[in-house]
Amino acid sequence: MKDLFSICVYCGSSSRVSDTYKDAAHELGTELGRKGHQLVYGGGRVGLMGIVADATLAAGGSVVGIIPEHIQVLEVEHTGLTELLVVDSMHTRKNMMVERSDAFVILPGGLGTLDETFEILTWKQLRLHDKPVVVVNIDGYWNPLEELLDHMIAEGFAQPAHRKLFTVVTRVEDVLPALSAQPEPTIDPETKWL
Template identity: 60%
Template sequence: MSSIQSVCVYCGSSDFVADSYKDAARRTGEQLAANGYDIVYGGGRVGLMGIVADAGLKGGAKVVGIIPDHIKRYEVDHTGLTELIVVESMHIRKQMMVERSDAFIILPGGIGTLDEMFEIITWRQLRLHGKPVVIINTDGFWNPLVALMEHMTETGFMRKPNLPGADDRLYHVVDSVEEAVDLLARLKEAAHKVQTDRM
């Protein structure tokens, strides 16, 4: 991890969720914009995805959406983004989202969000990237999953991380958007210090 400028947000596309999750999505877009981050996400205009994008755009952030053509055909793509990239497949979408991002924030979501979360954590464990992964545990939404991952670690199916650099955790769990943005700032500063010390 060298610097954090662009943050990928993984989250749900459902509109039929509690207001607390929608509020967390709105604050994520607002806080990332207020702190000068660009936003990368899945390109949708519905659910938490659309809320993050709209709040980020309103706050002046550059918001890049990456959406597969087969999803765009359902007319759920966001047409007001800074940049909308249409790709051929989900695999290309996920790869491009990783390449265009310096850190990852995970909000509540469904099975698609789980897929993205596990892939980005797995890739970090395999050292395919060294970018921070931050899970925002709004209203304890991720508690069962966090407990499962801790259980997998305790039973030997998931290794404790031993990663080089300023951030040696596979993932971070925080309770609020503000904690997530503060954490990104600290990790950015720590990474800069490590780089400076090596010079």
């Protein structure tokens, strides 16, 4: 797989979470910065979003934040980024994040993170992109997501091959190796459900 320079991180904006998740965000940002990767993320300064951005910058990396106007007016945007793009909508934000990224990493988060995760996996299923996706299952946070996917497969709403749309790791140190090693999707467009 080609070099992965620009890595999108989807994660929560809440600060009222376990230090375990905050530590993981800091570790990931530090690793991205140290290895010379560019972080692409939602542009916030709070929660895991702010932590991963600050850590990437502190380790010498560049950070691109993409934030919708309606969130920026709440004064939650990060003002110390390499580049901050203010856009008109969540849809524009998500499209730009995909266009500006070579790969995707999902840390723990809430409804927004879940929305982004399902969208990026659906787009990969539909062959709108073939970029690697890694879910970081810190302390089993994403176990219910894996269980839901298994249930969907068991009930016939998804195929076993959909498990190959992403890789799950339990440690931040395994993220970059997993991104590099992730296989291309193998779902046949003729046999998948729309």
